[in-house]
Amino acid sequence: MMGLMMSSPLTVTSILRHACRFHPHAEIVSRRLDGSIHRYTYAEFGRRVHRLANALARLGVRPGDRVGTLAWNSYRHLEIYYAVSCMGAVCHTINPRLFQDQIAFIVDDAQDSVLLFDTSFTGIVDELAPRVTSVDHYVALCDQESLPQSAAPGLLAYESLIADEPETFPWPALDENAASALCYTSGTTGNPKGVLYSHRSTVVHALAVSGGDWLCIRARDAILPVVPMFHAGAWGIPYAGLMNGAKLVFPGHAMDGASLHALMEGEEATMIAGVPTVWMELLRHLRETGGRLDSVERMMVGGSACPPAMIRTFEEDYDIRVMHGWGMTEMSPVGTLGSLKFHEVRLPAEERYAIQSKQGRPLYGVELRIVDEHGQPLPHDGQTTGMLQVRGPWVVGSYYKNASPHAFTEDGWFDTGDMASVDGEGYLRITDRTKDVIKSGGEWISSIDIENIAVAHPDVAEAACIAVPHEKWAERPLLVVTPQPGKQIDKRQLLAFYEGRVARWWIPNDVVVVEELPHTATGKLSKRSLRERFKNHRWPDSGGG
Ligand code: ADP
Numbered sequence: 441m442m443g444l445m446m447s448s449p450l451t452v453t454s455i456l457r458h459a460c461r462f463h464p465h466a467e468i469v470s471r472r473l474d475g476s477i478h479r480y481t482y483a484e485f486g487r488r489v490h491r492l493a494n495a496l497a498r499l500g501v502r503p504g505d506r507v508g509t510l511a512w513n514s515y516r517h518l519e520i521y522y523a524v525s526c527m528g529a530v531c532h533t534i535n536p537r538l539f540q541d542q543i544a545f546i547v548d549d550a551q552d553s554v555l556l557f558d559t560s561f562t563g564i565v566d567e568l569a570p571r572v573t574s575v576d577h578y579v580a581l582c583d584q585e586s587l588p589q590s591a592a593p594g595l596l597a598y599e600s601l602i603a604d605e606p607e608t609f610p611w612p613a614l615d616e617n618a619a620s621a622l623c624y625t626s627g628t629t630g631n632p633k634g635v636l637y638s639h640r641s642t643v644v645h646a647l648a649v650s651g652g653d654w655l656c657i658r659a660r661d662a663i664l665p666v667v668p669m670f671h672a673g674a675w676g677i678p679y680a681g682l683m684n685g686a687k688l689v690f691p692g693h694a695m696d697g698a699s700l701h702a703l704m705e706g707e708e709a710t711m712i713a714g715v716p717t718v719w720m721e722l723l724r725h726l727r728e729t730g731g732r733l734d735s736v737e738r739m740m741v742g743g744s745a746c747p748p749a750m751i752r753t754f755e756e757d758y759d760i761r762v763m764h765g766w767g768m769t770e771m772s773p774v775g776t777l778g779s780l781k782f783h784e785v786r787l788p789a790e791e792r793y794a795i796q797s798k799q800g801r802p803l804y805g806v807e808l809r810i811v812d813e814h815g816q817p818l819p820h821d822g823q824t825t826g827m828l829q830v831r832g833p834w835v836v837g838s839y840y841k842n843a844s845p846h847a848f849t850e851d852g853w854f855d856t857g858d859m860a861s862v863d864g865e866g867y868l869r870i871t872d873r874t875k876d877v878i879k880s881g882g883e884w885i886s887s888i889d890i891e892n893i894a895v896a897h898p899d900v901a902e903a904a905c906i907a908v909p910h911e912k913w914a915e916r917p918l919l920v921v922t923p924q925p926g927k928q929i930d931k932r933q934l935l936a937f938y939e940g941r942v943a944r945w946w947i948p949n950d951v952v953v954v955e956e957l958p959h960t961a962t963g964k965l966s967k968r969s970l971r972e973r974f975k976n977h978r979w980p981d982s983g984g985g
Contacts, residue, residue: 449616450643452525455683460486463685469707470514472691473560478515491605492523499554499577503528504727505614506622507553510536510561513669513690516581516598520556522659528612532622533670536561537961544571544926546632556581560693565592596872623672625769626961628654634840635769645772645834646679648803655740662707666695666714669881671962672773675713697725708735715743715963719750733758740765744964745888747897748797766870769808770854772834776800778870801866806832810860822863825871825884829853870887876905876967878917885917885946894919897937899927902957904965905948908977918974919948920955929953949979
């Protein structure tokens with residue numbers, strides 16, 4: 441027997457309609473490229489979204505067409521998100537931090553027909569334009585007077601483009617499984633791969649992350665996503681925010697500690713979201729200036745492992761609840777988030793921090809398992825480490841153009857490429873990326889654990905632990921660190937810091953101090969380039985694990 445309830449399609453258009461109708465006065469605040477603040481309401485936003493859709497239709501954009509963006513977090517980028525998806529086209533966010541060759545590959549692979557870009561990316565566009573054939577129109581996100589000198593043929597100014605357009609657009613009735621957005625993974629190995637989100641996956645993900653235990657997004661919140669809209673959809677905040685009528689605060693290009701702090705204070709942000717490196721910068725700024733973050737109640741940290749020391753500092757010194765999460769572009773992107781359960785809330789601080797340092801537990805909708813190298817499921821006992829596989833309504837089913845089909849198992853799971861353990865309460869602990877594991881004498885050492893301990897040392901700013909070949913043990917961990925400003929790192933003392941914190945054979949054989957660590961386009965430690973750099977590292981004589 442079938443149920444008798446209505447079946448309304450879950451579309452991005454439905455979020456737009458709801459937001460403009462029931463939260464017309466909610467604000468969207470953005471820092472512009474010149475540093476000034478732009479401010480308007482959902483109602484004004486909605487009118488401009490309609491105008492943009494009309495303008496894009498006039499340029500020839502039709503349902504299913506890909507429209508590319510190279511843009512910071514800002515109101516214009518949000519307008520593009522909604523206008524493109526709601527008109528049935530596909531909003532393709534491009535990460536400007538990728539190599540030029542990768543950007544050219546991505547634009548060509550996606551066959552973007554229009555490319556809209558912030559003027560700070562004019563250099564990228566100038567190099568790109570002669571190399572790609574699919575783009576019919578280039579649009580700079582500025583007014584006519586600010587139009588940059590550019591090699592992009594027929595360059596248009598966004599504000600002139602939408603100026604005279606009608607404020608109503610006949611949104612098509614869309615199938616909820618129609619594509620809404622496209623985002624490529626950073627492709628640290630091989631070419632980037634496209635993840636094609638649907639309206640349904642986007643809406644269901646936004647509903648899920650809005651939940652009280654997760655991002656807890658309410659109309660009384662002011663949410664400041666530092667995580668970029670050009671990568672993994674700013675963790676769904678552009679959709680979940682509007683769905684719930686929250687004030688949205690966009691930092692634009694200014695992601696240094698001082699600019700972020702000023703914006704958080706000025707706009708009374710209640711929830712902030714970003715990767716650990718951004719928060720490290722913010723903490724440094726707060727320490728230097730004695731600044732506070734009084735309005736901020738909670739923060740989401742993910743994208744790479746959040747050091748436990750950071751969780752403790754934000755909680756104890758700034759009274760901010762830290763939610764550590766894990767996800768990936770392929771998961772829209774949120775998979776797990778850390779929120780304590782009833783019986784965990786009153787645990788002693790040390791025990792709570794131990795739980796919060798894990799990557800959280802799955803949201804309803806995400807199924808996960810760990811398997812061995814033969815694909816056999818392993819126990820969720822908090823000890824056993826295996827390859828992490830996931831499935832669910834907002835998990836990639838196959839890559840765009842069927843790239844990397846081997847990432848999908850025959851029984852319908854997606855292989856994340858991460859190594860993890862899961863405990864009996866469902867908390868996930870990411871130990872490594874499969875390609876970054878350190879296997880010493882046949883046993884795994886978690887590089888993330890080693891790094892977390894290093895950054896808890898007062899002299900260390902950032903740490904990367906990599907596998908380096910070793911005669912006896914096949915591989916041994918090498919710790920590469922940067923010092924805190926004005927501090928000297930004493931290698932012996934740093935290694936002694938590990939005593940009692942990990943098994944002795946996990947302690948790195950050597951430490952190298954560098955001025956800067958390499959990062960990928962998505963802000964993660966680039967261990968591949970470090971491994972390459974240190975592949976012939978000479979171990980100290982006493983080495984051997
Ligand atoms: P990329 O395009 O660089 O793959 P993603 O943002 O999709 O960008 O990266 C997802 C990967 O980031 C995950 O597979 C995992 O390895 C890593 N990651 C994300 N969040 C965390 C976390 N909290 N702790 C450890 N690793 C994380």
